[in-house]
Amino acid sequence: MTILSNSGSANTTIFLCLNQKRVTMSDNEDHADFTDNESSAKTKRRFRDRSKEVLSKQAVKIAKQAEEHERFIHKVTYLLGVLGFGGFCFLFGARPEAVPLVYCLFYVMFVPLRWIYYRFKKWHYYLLDFCYYANTIFLVDLLFYPRNEKLFMVCFSFAEGPLAWALIVWRCSLVFSSFDKIVSVLIHLLPGLVFFTIRWWNPTTLEAMRPEGSASRASWPYVEDKSYLWMWLFLVPLAVYTLWQVLYFLIVNVLRRQRFLRDPEVMTSYRELSKKAQKANNIWWRLSGILGDQNRLLMYIVLQGIFTVATTALTVPIFLSYELSVIFQILKISASVWNGGSFLIDVMPRQVILKEKKKSEMQSVQIQKDQ
Numbered sequence: 001m002t003i004l005s006n007s008g009s010a011n012t013t014i015f016l017c018l019n020q021k022r023v024t025m026s027d028n029e030d031h032a033d034f035t036d037n038e039s040s041a042k043t044k045r046r047f048r049d050r051s052k053e054v055l056s057k058q059a060v061k062i063a064k065q066a067e068e069h070e071r072f073i074h075k076v077t078y079l080l081g082v083l084g085f086g087g088f089c090f091l092f093g094a095r096p097e098a099v100p101l102v103y104c105l106f107y108v109m110f111v112p113l114r115w116i117y118y119r120f121k122k123w124h125y126y127l128l129d130f131c132y133y134a135n136t137i138f139l140v141d142l143l144f145y146p147r148n149e150k151l152f153m154v155c156f157s158f159a160e161g162p163l164a165w166a167l168i169v170w171r172c173s174l175v176f177s178s179f180d181k182i183v184s185v186l187i188h189l190l191p192g193l194v195f196f197t198i199r200w201w202n203p204t205t206l207e208a209m210r211p212e213g214s215a216s217r218a219s220w221p222y223v224e225d226k227s228y229l230w231m232w233l234f235l236v237p238l239a240v241y242t243l244w245q246v247l248y249f250l251i252v253n254v255l256r257r258q259r260f261l262r263d264p265e266v267m268t269s270y271r272e273l274s275k276k277a278q279k280a281n282n283i284w285w286r287l288s289g290i291l292g293d294q295n296r297l298l299m300y301i302v303l304q305g306i307f308t309v310a311t312t313a314l315t316v317p318i319f320l321s322y323e324l325s326v327i328f329q330i331l332k333i334s335a336s337v338w339n340g341g342s343f344l345i346d347v348m349p350r351q352v353i354l355k356e357k358k359k360s361e362m363q364s365v366q367i368q369k370d371q
Helices: 002-068 070-094 096-121 124-128 130-144 149-169 179-201 203-209 226-255 257-262 269-280 283-288 293-313 315-320 322-370
Strands: none
Touching (some): 096 130, 096 203, 124 130, 130 149, 130 179, 149 179, 226 257, 226 293
């Protein structure tokens, strides 16, 4: 009996040791897995940081090379800008039905390029602004729903309302030597020209105004009555605008708030406009401060809402009158050209002087270091 007891005790001891060893091995394996995961995460972070560093160095190198050949790049941009704008004007008169396609190609090609450039400059949150939101709706309408009359009226309201007046109020400048300024002008100017041609000049639209065998219809889109007109040119566009405003506020002021607090160099339209307004101490800065400095963002949203309501209401008479539409197109183009001339004469010489001064200061500092 004693022998059996000792044997059982020994077996129990062996079982406990094996079980403990198994547990220890399991813990070691878990620890090894955790270590491997942590090591993998560190490797990925190092690779990501290294990639960012390499891309940043390349971007700085490209920027320096571009700065060295800045004058030549400006000349090339000026040449292509003048030829491109002249070609578009010819197409606008000779083949108005092709204008929507040209606009779609422009948007698909140049907006992604702008995002890449703005991402490097920390300006990419500009692409959340209303103009890009509206232009995306225009693209959907022209490519997928070109016969949808109600969507056309909403797009017409945005193009000839807030976007068109922003071109005038925010002093967008048609400067052919600046790629960025050309794109900024075209983002606001082209949609109005596109929907103007569809409304008044497009042969397909003109055929739709009076289909064969019917003389009852006299316009495209067909306007049933004034209430229908105000519904799709004013009320529905304001509802779509309100949706954008809510989404913009949630993204910029809630979801990405910490990002903006950490990095003051990341720009948004509000930051840029408030910075310029404060520096100039103009009417916009004084109006935004009516409720105090802590409520400037709220006042900015309110002022933007008032601007949108007023400019959207003005699209109704523009939609109904061909003569008024033509005058408005001339006004928009004239304003952007005038602002471009003002920039070239008043602003660019000062920028050139400041650049040359900064360059000479850097050269003098480098000479002192070498000595």
